Amino acid sequence: MIQHPTTSSAGGLAAPPPAGTVRLTINGQLHTLEIAPWTTLLDALREYLHLTGTKKGCDHGQCGACTVLVEGKRINSCLTLAVMHEGEEITTIEGLGTQENLHPLQQAFVDHDAFQCGYCTPGQICSAQGLINEGKAHTEAEIRELMSGNLCRCGAYVGILNAVKEVVDKGIKNYELKIKN
Amino acid sequence: MSTTNYIGKAPSRVDGPAKVTGAATYAAEYNVPGLTYGWVVSSPIAKGKITKIHADEVLVLPGVLQVFSHENVPSLAWFDRSYKDQVAPGGSPFRPLHDNEIKFSQQPVALIVAENFELARYAASVLRIEYEAAPHETNLETKRQEGFEPGRGKTGYMPPPPPRGNPDKAWEEAAHRMEAEYVHGTQHHNPMELFATTVEYHANGKITAYDKTQGVYNVQAYLTKIFGLSKDNCRVVNEYMGGGFGSGLRPQYQVFLAVLAALELKRSVRVTLTRQQMFSFGHRPHTLQYLKLATNPDGTLAAVQHHALHETSQFEDYTENVVNWSGMLYQCDNVKLGYQLAKLDVYTPLDMRAPGAATGSIGLEVAMDEMAYAAGLDPLEFRLRNYAEKDQNMNKPFSSKKLRDCYHQGAAKFGWDKRTQEPRSMRDADGKLVGWGIGGGAWDASQMKSAAKATITADGKLLVLSASGENGTGTYTIMTQIAAETLGLPLEAVTFRLGDTDQPEAPLQGGSWTAASVGTAVKNTCEALGEKLLKLAQKMEGSPLKNANFEDVEFVNGQIRLRTDANQAVVLRDVLQASGEAKIEVDGSAMPNMVKQMPYSMHSHNMVFAEVKVDEDLGTVHVTRVLNAVAAGRILNQKTARSQVLGSVVWGISMALMEETVMDHKFGRYMNHNYAEYHVPVNADIHDIDVIFVEEEDDIVNPLGVKGIGEVGMLGVAAAIANAVFHATGKRVRDLPIMIDKLL
Numbered sequence: 006m007i008q009h010p011t012t013s014s015a016g017g018l019a020a021p022p023p024a025g026t027v028r029l030t031i032n033g034q035l036h037t038l039e040i041a042p043w044t045t046l047l048d049a050l051r052e053y054l055h056l057t058g059t060k061k062g063c064d065h066g067q068c069g070a071c072t073v074l075v076e077g078k079r080i081n082s083c084l085t086l087a088v089m090h091e092g093e094e095i096t097t098i099e100g101l102g103t104q105e106n107l108h109p110l111q112q113a114f115v116d117h118d119a120f121q122c123g124y125c126t127p128g129q130i131c132s133a134q135g136l137i138n139e140g141k142a143h144t145e146a147e148i149r150e151l152m153s154g155n156l157c158r159c160g161a162y163v164g165i166l167n168a169v170k171e172v173v174d175k176g177i178k179n180y181e182l183k184i185k186n
Numbered sequence: 187m188s189t190t191n192y193i194g195k196a197p198s199r200v201d202g203p204a205k206v207t208g209a210a211t212y213a214a215e216y217n218v219p220g221l222t223y224g225w226v227v228s229s230p231i232a233k234g235k236i237t238k239i240h241a242d243e244v245l246v247l248p249g250v251l252q253v254f255s256h257e258n259v260p261s262l263a264w265f266d267r268s269y270k271d272q273v274a275p276g277g278s279p280f281r282p283l284h285d286n287e288i289k290f291s292q293q294p295v296a297l298i299v300a301e302n303f304e305l306a307r308y309a310a311s312v313l314r315i316e317y318e319a320a321p322h323e324t325n326l327e328t329k330r331q332e333g334f335e336p337g338r339g340k341t342g343y344m345p346p347p348p349p350r351g352n353p354d355k356a357w358e359e360a361a362h363r364m365e366a367e368y369v370h371g372t373q374h375h376n377p378m379e380l381f382a383t384t385v386e387y388h389a390n391g392k393i394t395a396y397d398k399t400q401g402v403y404n405v406q407a408y409l410t411k412i413f414g415l416s417k418d419n420c421r422v423v424n425e426y427m428g429g430g431f432g433s434g435l436r437p438q439y440q441v442f443l444a445v446l447a448a449l450e451l452k453r454s455v456r457v458t459l460t461r462q463q464m465f466s467f468g469h470r471p472h473t474l475q476y477l478k479l480a481t482n483p484d485g486t487l488a489a490v491q492h493h494a495l496h497e498t499s500q501f502e503d504y505t506e507n508v509v510n511w512s513g514m515l516y517q518c519d520n521v522k523l524g525y526q527l528a529k530l531d532v533y534t535p536l537d538m539r540a541p542g543a544a545t546g547s548i549g550l551e552v553a554m555d556e557m558a559y560a561a562g563l564d565p566l567e568f569r570l571r572n573y574a575e576k577d578q579n580m581n582k583p584f585s586s587k588k589l590r591d592c593y594h595q596g597a598a599k600f601g602w603d604k605r606t607q608e609p610r611s612m613r614d615a616d617g618k619l620v621g622w623g624i625g626g627g628a629w630d631a632s633q634m635k636s637a638a639k640a641t642i643t644a645d646g647k648l649l650v651l652s653a654s655g656e657n658g659t660g661t662y663t664i665m666t667q668i669a670a671e672t673l674g675l676p677l678e679a680v681t682f683r684l685g686d687t688d689q690p691e692a693p694l695q696g697g698s699w700t701a702a703s704v705g706t707a708v709k710n711t712c713e714a715l716g717e718k719l720l721k722l723a724q725k726m727e728g729s730p731l732k733n734a735n736f737e738d739v740e741f742v743n744g745q746i747r748l749r750t751d752a753n754q755a756v757v758l759r760d761v762l763q764a765s766g767e768a769k770i771e772v773d774g775s776a777m778p779n780m781v782k783q784m785p786y787s788m789h790s791h792n793m794v795f796a797e798v799k800v801d802e803d804l805g806t807v808h809v810t811r812v813l814n815a816v817a818a819g820r821i822l823n824q825k826t827a828r829s830q831v832l833g834s835v836v837w838g839i840s841m842a843l844m845e846e847t848v849m850d851h852k853f854g855r856y857m858n859h860n861y862a863e864y865h866v867p868v869n870a871d872i873h874d875i876d877v878i879f880v881e882e883e884d885d886i887v888n889p890l891g892v893k894g895i896g897e898v899g900m901l902g903v904a905a906a907i908a909n910a911v912f913h914a915t916g917k918r919v920r921d922l923p924i925m926i927d928k929l930l
Binding site for chain 1: 246249
């Protein structure tokens with residue numbers, strides 16, 4: 006007999022943690038949420054704030070689709086809890102530009118057709134902004150390497166490289182981003 | 187000069203801004219009030235029975251609403267036919283939560299629904315289920331002698347043609363011969379977006395299912411048959427799909443579970459699968475191929491034999507066209523093709539990008555390379571000597587075939603003439619071994635029945651609807667181009683919407699037939715609207731078009747004008763104003779012209795040139811250069827079509843060097859069912875990729891002359907890389923993916 010999964014005896018389940026107040030500053034706007042502490046930043050964005058531009062592709066930090074900028078640095082929002090980011094500046098794809106007023110990276114992604122289905126795209130763009138913030142991407146090889154945490158199953162890597170390179174070459178750095186430090 | 191000609195140009199995606207800003211809404215992203223969350227519990231065993239589900243233990247948790255399982259599923263449709271979808275193969279479709287029987291590892295055994303996502307996940311993690319395991323078989327190697335020939339069953343499947351000539355004798359007596367077995371493992375589509383369904387339960391009992399699917403009508407038919415819903419009460423929507431590659435051709439079990447829960451609980455429900463669970467359904471089957479080729483002294487093919495055996499489930503006979511291509515790609519009078527399936531305790535395989543052809547082209551195109559070497563010929567020269575001028579399987583001429591142009595243009599741009607034939611004869615400046623290889627294939631140019639609706643409003647804006655899909659192929663964009671060009675409107679004045687069963691029916695978004703099928707329907711519908719507009723224009727006072735027939739006018743730059751005299755024109759917006767109508771609407775459709783098409787074999791073709799560099803000390807292979815020359819009829823959008831081919835090349839690189847779902851036969855379970863261990867290329871793996879679209883006119887395939895581009899680009903890529911690896915190293919790896927250990 007196989008039991009699935011192995012756990013405590015019947016009736017002895019640990020009670021789920023109660024919800025508490027979490028204050029998040031996202032794209033310059035303060036949000037107050039009543040969520041349980043085990044809520045990931047990614048789920049807080051998608052399921053509680055309906056900021057669904059940040060994507061879930063694996064929930065395990067393996068694909069990069071959930072990349073957001075926290076204090077200007079790129080992180081996988083699926084690997085961190087929302088409650089850990091009170092008081093920090095969080096930037097999601099919705100904070101970079103709008104359809105009517107695209108961020109230079111967003112415009113470059115459109116121009117270079119740096120995506121097909123679009124699902125990994127917000128994560129790619131946040132990642133690109135992150136590496137620009139880090140001042141690391143100077144050569145094609147560096148961009149390829151530093152963008153390799155973001156999978157694109159459609160295989161739009163050639164376009165992604167060209168889009169990021171164009172923005173890097175133009176010297177566009179912290180576009181409308183308030184980076185601390 | 188016309189400024190409203192868009193077909194064949196390279197406009198950026200019209201849905202680009204929505205995608206790059208996060209505004210594009212995918213199945214799990216519809217903000218529905220009062221939403222509950224379902225979490226799927228998957229079986230840890232591959233075969234056996236569920237003996238007990240301790241649902242009571244988790245139902246006491248506040249906020250857990252229900253545990254759905256075979257124990258409490260209501261009475262649903264009884265017959266298999268209700269569960270069959272448009273592309274179901276022969277057999278008995280899997281029914282989620284139907285009974286206590288386990289047929290494959292990770293089979294969904296329960297759905298926990300809770301008030302929030304985290305709670306559903308927690309409850310699923312602690313739900314105790316007891317199983318009685320039974321012996322399973324998941325290893326295709328053990329089934330070599332148990333292959334069987336499948337029946338027709340699935341749409342699009344063609345059994346191999348009967349043998350022609352005397353392939354056994356021809357092989358025995360030929361000047362040069364080769365025979366070899368080629369293998370690739372199971373592969374999973376793994377689109378970036380997780381399979382998900384958000385079911386909105388409306389107060390009147392109707393539901394709207396926002397579902398990840400490549401066919402909203404397919405899913406609607408499936409749901410209405412199983413749950414006894416009327417079509418009016420069951421709307422299915424998919425406006426954006428985060429990658430499909432075939433995985434969304436059949437309704438997946440999360441849509442069944444989400445709808446079941448919504449109807450039972452009378453609540454809105456969202457069910458999202460995990461990445462691990464994305465390995466619990468269809469896949470490209472583990473396939474064994476055996477090829478025997480032989481040549482005459484002049485380098486022409488004397489015999490072609492190609493046999494394939496692949497896995498299927500115990501309950502359905504999945505089929506794809508693996509070997510048929512070998513009877514049509516090259517001229518040969520002695521051909522024998524065979525195709526068999528073997529049943530394993532796994533889920534039914536499912537069409538995955540260029541199903542059958544991607545597999546078959548690995549066998550044939552690596553074998554062709556081996557044959558070329560055996561015959562002492564350059565691989566490209568060998569193909570030229572065996573160029574097929576007609577389709578010998580069907581004994582029909584091709585509607586068009588510019589493959590020779592692919593060979594020549596590709597070779598010239600790649601620099602093929604600088605290749606030295608001998609393996610291990612080329613090195614780069616760093617001393618790395620360099621290999622150049624080629625491979626190609628063919629894909630069907632098909633057209634399916636399709637419908638559309640076009641509405642133009644008094645402000646001159648055009649809305650076109652057809653329930654097709656957008657999974658990255660560029661459907662929104664090319665349909666907008668076609669509609670805008672047909673009615674001479676600026677792109678900005680045209681909106682194309684898709685993916686909703688409230689719209690006219692379109693076929694499943696797959697098979698590379700969307701551009702031909704939906705494109706022709708959009709063209710026809712816009713032309714029908716144009717005829718109406720012309721009639722209205724003729725009613726205007728002093729209309730210069732009074733005596734014109736529809737054939738005499740053209741729609742350009744927002745005007746209807748005489749083809750013979752561009753000055754004799756009426757502004758479209760004036761026509762609409764004068765008509766007094768708020769909007770003018772037309773329904774239209776398109777069907778393939780069978781009479782015109784019947785005498786022909788209709789295919790797209792390609793030839794791939796690949797360069798690899800191999801570090802002999804480490805066994806690492808880098809694909810430094812790929813050129814894909816494609817003949818696919820008319821290219822509607824140079825930008826999106828190029829992206830399709832670039833993506834196909836990445837898929838081919840993946841197939842050649844990385845991708846494989848590895849089974850642990852002891853547990854009958856895939857070991858690497860996650861994105862970290864199921865390897866697909868990352869940005870750093872991809873180097874120069876170039877695409878050539880050779881000019882190919884074809885007025886047989888459809889009025890647009892398009893053949894489709896989604897699959898053909900992938901053909902021969904993996905073979906070209908495998909052949910390049912041989913050229914670089916002298917090692918012939920016949921078992922994909924080519925990992926380091928196979929080269930050291």
